[in-house]
Amino acid sequence: MEIIRLSQIQVSEKKRIHEALQRGAAIAYPTDTLYGVGVDIHQPAGVEKLLGIKGSERDKPVSVLYPNIARVIQDFPNINPYQRRIVNTLLPGPITLILPVDSDSRFPEPFVRNGYVGVRVVDLPPLNRLVTGYPHPISTTSINPAGLPPARSVPEILAYFPTEFDLIVDNGSLNGQASTAIKILHESYQLLRLGSMSEQIIEKRLNR
Numbered sequence: 567m568e569i570i571r572l573s574q575i576q577v578s579e580k581k582r583i584h585e586a587l588q589r590g591a592a593i594a595y596p597t598d599t600l601y602g603v604g605v606d607i608h609q610p611a612g613v614e615k616l617l618g619i620k621g622s623e624r625d626k627p628v629s630v631l632y633p634n635i636a637r638v639i640q641d642f643p644n645i646n647p648y649q650r651r652i653v654n655t656l657l658p659g660p661i662t663l664i665l666p667v668d669s670d671s672r673f674p675e676p677f678v679r680n681g682y683v684g685v686r687v688v689d690l691p692p693l694n695r696l697v698t699g700y701p702h703p704i705s706t707t708s709i710n711p712a713g714l715p716p717a718r719s720v721p722e723i724l725a726y727f728p729t730e731f732d733l734i735v736d737n738g739s740l741n742g743q744a745s746t747a748i749k750i751l752h753e754s755y756q757l758l759r760l761g762s763m764s765e766q767i768i769e770k771r772l773n774r
Contacts, residue, residue, distance in 0.1 A: 567732060570733065570734070570736065580699075583696065584700050589609075590605070590611030591732035592605050592730060594723050599660045602705070603706070605704060607702060607705055617676060627683075629684030629686055629706050630684065630703040631706040632685060641672070652750055656772075659688075660689065660762030664684050664749040666681055667683050
């Protein structure tokens, strides 16, 4: 297992991380909220590792991480102007947008629930730069066995999963809470989980 500081990632480290994802490895990485499990969502070996890490929670849908808004719009060409405005207004940030997909086959089964997929673009530029240029989205979900609190540091990650990750991107101890999750309907949204972004902030941004 290799541990790389986020602040020290250069071209060679970025290449090694991308190569790990391409061969189906699981990585741990920091977001603007908590640490996440990252696998290439189109690598079956990686998805199987992800499901093993999630254990009894493997039936819950897993969100996907994008480096920027443009990539989200590219992968969700079906979203309407209202939904696109929410994407452009609330991302990047500590929020998960549950967006409709035009075909369940666009994403592997563990990432789709009733025609919707959870999407994140984090407000953490060094991480955005790290995943920029990688050809596929990667998974994003908290690092914890079912029923236990999410890992907030590398020691906590290793205590939970000493051998499951090929590589860990370290950004110190994270004190955030889970991202807020909202489901984007045709002309409205539904709050599914209250987390790092308050509903008041969401409404304020959308009403600008």
